[in-house]
Amino acid sequence: MTFRNIVLIGTAALSLAACATEYTRPDTSEAQRKKDLEECQDIAYGKNPGDWTPDGPDYQARNSVGCPSGDCQAKPGQAVHGSPSVDMNRADRERAVLACMESRGYSY
Numbered sequence: 001m002t003f004r005n006i007v008l009i010g011t012a013a014l015s016l017a018a019c020a021t022e023y024t025r026p027d028t029s030e031a032q033r034k035k036d037l038e039e040c041q042d043i044a045y046g047k048n049p050g051d052w053t054p055d056g057p058d059y060q061a062r063n064s065v066g067c068p069s070g071d072c073q074a075k076p077g078q079a080v081h082g083s084p085s086v087d088m089n090r091a092d093r094e095r096a097v098l099a100c101m102e103s104r105g106y107s108y
Contacts, residue, residue, distance in 0.1 A: 023106035033106070040100035048093040052086070 023033060087093075098108060 023101045025106045040097045044093045044096035048089040051088040
């Protein structure tokens with residue numbers, strides 16, 4: 001096996017690992033996994049509610065900031081007063097969901 005092949009296989013493995021973003025638990029239905037995830041998300045949001053803080057300078061941008069998923073992230077040159085913001089509790093909430101799901105026997 002050549003060095004190039006090893007690098008390609010390693011890159012492919014890392015890419016696949018990066019895509020594995022679902023919680024898994026043996027002998028658990030998709031419906032049960034979704035129910036557990038929703039419960040953990042509700043618990044995590046209760047402990048770490050959204051704390052939206054403006055991000056970036058206050059000026060009108062030439063390009064609008066699109067937020068199709070509702071998770072707006074300000075980008076340099078696109079901040080608009082009172083519009084783009086960052087959820088300061090997002091990372092804590094994600095850690096709380098992970099801890100909750102792990103406590104229920106799931107792996108990530």
